[in-house]
Amino acid sequence: MGGRRDTRIIGDYGNLWNNDLVSYNGVSNVVHLENFPHMSIMVNIYSDETNTTPVNGTINFEASADGEHWTFCSAITQNLPQGGTSEAHIFETVGAKYVRLVRDDSDTEPDVYIRASLQSKP
Numbered sequence: 001m002g003g004r005r006d007t008r009i010i011g012d013y014g015n016l017w018n019n020d021l022v023s024y025n026g027v028s029n030v031v032h033l034e035n036f037p038h039m040s041i042m043v044n045i046y047s048d049e050t051n052t053t054p055v056n057g058t059i060n061f062e063a064s065a066d067g068e069h070w071t072f073c074s075a076i077t078q079n080l081p082q083g084g085t086s087e088a089h090i091f092e093t094v095g096a097k098y099v100r101l102v103r104d105d106s107d108t109e110p111d112v113y114i115r116a117s118l119q120s121k122p
Helices: none
Strands: 017-022 038-046 059-064 087-093 098-103 112-121
Touching: 038 059, 038 098, 098 112
Parallel strands: none
Antiparallel strands: 017 112, 038 087, 038 112, 059 098
16 A cells, blocks of 8 residues: 555635625735645625625636735636626636635625635645
8 A cells, every 4th residue: 555645635714705895806815825736716705794695796816926926817717706606616726826816896896795715635
């Protein structure tokens, strides 16, 4: 039998947004992937703090090598909520060290409550 591989998963519930009130261009917390490239992102968007009314929203995915300079990733973004949906659960593999989400609706859209979590593993 081979050696045992590290299967630790990083990431906590709500580590990007934890039912936070998010405005247009609102930026989530940054998550350090800790060299675990296989990630799962879960997003839910609501109009109310009690999360009873899902609403549509547009979420962008950004990645960074240093946590300061951010790059938009269209391939991952297209699978996140994009105007006509309020939730997503996607699986992706990335080589970046840091990731975050950005709300990208119209600046006339009302604020929304977002729950977004990222978990990754080796």
